[in-house]
Amino acid sequence: MVNKPNLRTVNVMRYVTPLREGGSMPAIAEADDEFLYVLKFRGAGQGTKALIAELIGGEIARKLGLKMPELVFANLDEAFGRTEADEEIQDLLKFSTGLNLALHYLSGAITFDPAVNVLDEELASTIVWMDALLMNMDRTAKNTNMLMWHKELWLIDHGAALYFHHSWTNWKEQALSPFLLIKDHVLLKQVTQINDIDKKAKELLTNSFLESVVSLIPDEWLTDTFFETPQEFRNAYLEFLNTRINHSSNFIKAIENARTTAI
Template sequence: MNKLSPQLRTVNVTRYVTPLREGGSLPAIAEADDNFLYVLKFRGAGQGPKALIAELIGGEIARKLGLKIPELVFVNLDEAFGRTEADEEIQDLLKFSVGLNLALHYLSGAITFDPTVTTVDEKLASQIVWLDALLTNVDRTARNTNMLIWHQELWLIDHGAALYFHHSMDNWEEQAIRPFVQIKDHVLLKRAAELDNIDADFKAILTTELIEAIVAIIPDDWLTDRSFETADDQRKVYTRFLNTRIANSAIFVKEAQNARQALI
């Protein structure tokens, strides 16, 4: 394995604890055979494996940039697991999610980030805004921040809505160099005063080799787009999209700076 590649553990679900009825994907808190609790994201949910791919890529890029994100693990779900589930909706979700799924370590006692209560420093805000502009993450707004406060530190969760280009990959080259106009709704945009410095720092970290290593860990059976002949062909598009976007980061940085100026 490439030495740059993240080392994700694989665990097996032993107990379905409770659904998290937030949004349409119906994640759940589940216990695994390592005796830890996880927030389990199902491959059988609405957006299918592509949401897991976005979660995996977004989370591991964030980690490599030094941002705090709960540990990501691959999670095996046995076909017999949902047979005793009384809720038909959950039973169907479990049935369609047999095999390899993704989960984040459950941060017990964490509270949802509230921008009216907690002020994020300008450097950290700029780092998170830059990350979300790179990933085209539409889901970090005041309405749904997808950030937690745990042990007095800010943790990022939920990147499943990022990389929306992969829902229509035919024109990925064009999408890779587009500004990210939705950044205007980012909950931390007003605090992101150091985007130029962060741009230089993060581009130095996110080498083409590192992006290739992160994309390489996507499981083959999540790469189901039939417009590609092989899973590796689909991986190459993710790698090329991200590397193109990083090389042209001035485009999305400028969009974020302009949007910020409109707020201050």
Template sequence: MNYTPPQLRTINVIRYVTPLREGGSLPAIAEGDDEFLYVLKFRGAGQGVKALIAELIGGEIARLLGLKIPELVFANLDAAFGRSEADEEIQDLLKFSVGLNLALHYLSGAITYDPVVNTLDAKLASQIVWLDCLLTNVDRTPRNTNMLMWHKELWLIDHGAALYFHHSWHNWEESAKRPFVQVKDHVLLPQASLLDEVDAEFKVVLTPERISNIVNVIPDDWLTDDSGNGTPAERRNVYTQFLVTRVASSAIFIKEAQHARSVI
């Protein structure tokens, strides 16, 4: 396959259109200075920049693996933006999100994937289950699929709940080799009958170099806080090594997923 290292565009947010209150972190539809609409994820919300890091890594790994993901862009929010916002909660969110945020291209007219209405083939279902086991993404359940149907194709969104090891940097090596027990709740697990085949294919694609190229896109200021958990370079190395180790140890999460399928 042809490979180009990821390069995210940067846009300036010029208009706050409407909040998406179904999201726990209060994302919003916003307009960029390129005249496109985006789903804007704020650094000042909920889990802060860690959710943005998980979104970036998860989305770009999915794209590398050939899955459909809306374009991700860095979204710059000016300090003057939102001062006229009447809603105090939103005004506070905008104030604490000045600087670089993350946004996904808005898929106008897309509808939420409904497993009752739409059935995926075994290969695609297995690919998505494998991805979420790799990323430890707990947020792809029947209650909240985080998948959209757009122009009769399936698109993945919202990986902010993935990589939950980074909420506590301790024992990341151990976390990298753990089974993903939450796979039992995955909306696509019943159809994921080709996990071994997908595992063999994806391990060829997801090389350490390509993982590192994705992790290196994370901005420095998303990797800096007062926790004392290392420099931006050191944190990038942890993300890279976590994912490299997890790919190398994929037999562990494949076994867990297959066990979960056997007891459905």
């Protein structure tokens, strides 16, 4: 039986502070469960595509045994931004009415520093395998999108993954791509167990599990015109992921070649 992911829905009650490091202007916000979250807005530059990538990437990471802050759907009422003084933030809130995505805020976490924090090679191999699967270009030395919290590594921000869905025009070809940008991955030199990880990951990322993940994507996030119905989009995401996993040798070869060059 597949252990299906299930996301809670919270209501955003208070905008605390913007996080201006990224271009999408996420923010720390408080929800009606009294927890703080890093809120990713549907009205930001990459729109709901970034939220979809975050959702799929986060749940796959969790399935692979990697630490991810809890993801929740975050509902934003249309009246929420009216009292916000900053016009840029007010516009962002106005265009983000409805369901957004949020991650539990890891208070006190510090950015992963590859010069200080040395990871176990199995962990590093798992992260690189996953990022090659998802075509995540955003785990470089400049921007690791990893945090150290209570002496453990946590992954954040998969919004730049699955970039084929910004146009959809060649998504079937992209599913077979070796993903050459893996050469810039911050953990590349520590990848020594990629074939073992490939075998383990394939046992975990079954079609049933992946189907349960894409089924979480809300209809209101699937409004592009490339397909006619939300379910057609979900089917395409599922086909992309299955194809990529079934042909993982394409990106494993790219990882091995990049690692040889880096060393």
